[in-house]
Amino acid sequence: MQQQAKVYxxxxxxxxxxxxxxxxxxxxxxxxxxxxxxxxxxxxxxxILADEARIIMVKNRLAVKALSGSGVKGIEKILKELEGxxxxxxxxxxxxxxxxxxxxxxxxLPAKGGDVATEDIVVPAGNTGLAPGPxxxxxxxxxxxxxxxxxxxxxxxxxxxxxxxxxxxxKLASLLSKLGIKPIKAGISLHLVLEDGLxxxxxxxxxxxxxxxxxxxxxxxxxxxxxxxxxxxxxxSIALIVNKxxxxxxxxxLNSAYPAREVIRELLMxxxxxxxxxxxxxxxx
Numbered sequence: 456m457q458q459q460a461k462v463y464x465x466x467x468x469x470x471x472x473x474x475x476x477x478x479x480x481x482x483x484x485x486x487x488x489x490x491x492x493x494x495x496x497x498x499x500x501x502x503i504l505a506d507e508a509r510i511i512m513v514k515n516r517l518a519v520k521a522l523s524g525s526g527v528k529g530i531e532k533i534l535k536e537l538e539g540x541x542x543x544x545x546x547x548x549x550x551x552x553x554x555x556x557x558x559x560x561x562x563x564l565p566a567k568g569g570d571v572a573t574e575d576i577v578v579p580a581g582n583t584g585l586a587p588g589p590x591x592x593x594x595x596x597x598x599x600x601x602x603x604x605x606x607x608x609x610x611x612x613x614x615x616x617x618x619x620x621x622x623x624x625x626k627l628a629s630l631l632s633k634l635g636i637k638p639i640k641a642g643i644s645l646h647l648v649l650e651d652g653l654x655x656x657x658x659x660x661x662x663x664x665x666x667x668x669x670x671x672x673x674x675x676x677x678x679x680x681x682x683x684x685x686x687x688x689x690x691x692s693i694a695l696i697v698n699k700x701x702x703x704x705x706x707x708x709l710n711s712a713y714p715a716r717e718v719i720r721e722l723l724m725x726x727x728x729x730x731x732x733x734x735x736x737x738x739x740x
Contacts, residue, residue, distance in 0.1 A: 470513060474521035477509050477545045478530070485544040485553065486533050486647040497542075500643045503560055508546035515541065528652035536647050550648040554660035561642030565632050568625030573640040576617040576631070583608045583634060593630045 478484065489512070501510055515537040522530050546553065566576075578599055585608045594601045600611035616631075617623055617638075623631075631638060648655040682692035683699060708718045709725075 467517060470511075471517060471521045474511070474513065474518065474543075475525050477511075478522055478525040478527050481509070481545040482547045482650060483545070483550055483553070484527065484530070484533055484649045485546070485550070485645050486536055487542040487544065487643055488646045489540040489542055492542075492643060496642055499560060500557075503556065504544070504546065507548055508544050511543050511545070512541070513543065518543065527649070529649050529654060532654045533647060533649050542643075550645075550650055550655050551660055551662060553648070554645055555662075555664070557643050557645065558661075561640050563637040564639045564641045565637050566623045566628040566639050568623065568628045570623045570628065570639055572617040572619050572621050572623060572638065574619045574638075575615050576623075576636070576638040578610060578614045578616055578631075578634060578636065580610050580612045580614075583610060585633065590630075590633065593626060593633075597627055597630055 504510060518537055518541075519534050522534060544553075548556075566572075578597075582604075586606065587603050587608055590608065591601065594608070594610075597614075597616050599614045599616065602609050602611055616627060623638075645655075645657055645660060647657070648660065679691055679695070681687075682689055683695045686696055686700075688696060705718055707713070708715045709721055712722060714722060
């Protein structure tokens with residue numbers, strides 16, 4: 456008995472063909488893990504990347520079947536990470552630029568019990584505007600020093616109530632909410648990025664822009680100083696080299712009493728000064 460070929464629904468077949476097509480047309484494929492990503496954040500991402508990327512949420516089995524035969528170099532490194540709910544971003548944008556864009560558009564949200572602190576959570580000193588009462592025990596439990604002044608609770612000093620990576624308890628999340636503190640930095644984060652067969656992990660894409668800018672500025676200054684000291688003419692160094700040579704030539708002419716047009720006035724002034732010194736000595740003697 457001849458086995459009948461399995462027929463896939465048109466929607467699934469269309470998505471299969473779409474994945475193969477766009478995988479071959481874009482240079483970069485990024486994988487996003489969708490755990491704790493809210494629908495509003497996904498809508499924001501689609502808006503931000505509307506003209507520069509294709510964003511597709513697809514079931515893992517279909518993605519593996521479609522992309523395994525796509526011919527994209529290194530695609531297996533992405534496919535083996537397809538566990539849980541995932542999002543694929545296809546773009547020609549530089550991976551580091553994509554990471555910076557996503558980081559720039561992250562927002563701070565209220566904490567919930569069980570959330571993990573994305574960075575140190577600091578409760579600042581000052582007036583909370585809250586009336587004293589049962590809330591004082593919440594402050595004590597969070598090890599926050601307080602005082603009562605003019606009928607409200609004041610926090611005595613800046614206090615770190617949770618360090619980055621620590622789990623936030625229900626009670627602490629409730630207290631932070633009452634204080635109007637939104638400590639959880641949320642948004643879309645890249646899990647893995649594939650570009651021309653090269654894979655970038657999330658940590659590989661995190662760069663300190665200010666530090667790199669400072670390093671580039673220092674490198675530029677050092678290179679310029681080296682070029683000037685070595686008299687190596689470049690577009691950036693030629694003016695400084697000429698100025699340095701001119702200053703050195705003037706100094707040499709003065710020290711050797713060479714009567715060049717540029718130094719003759721200074722030479723005459725020096726000669727006059729020497730003559731006056733000699734005249735004073737003769738008169739004294």
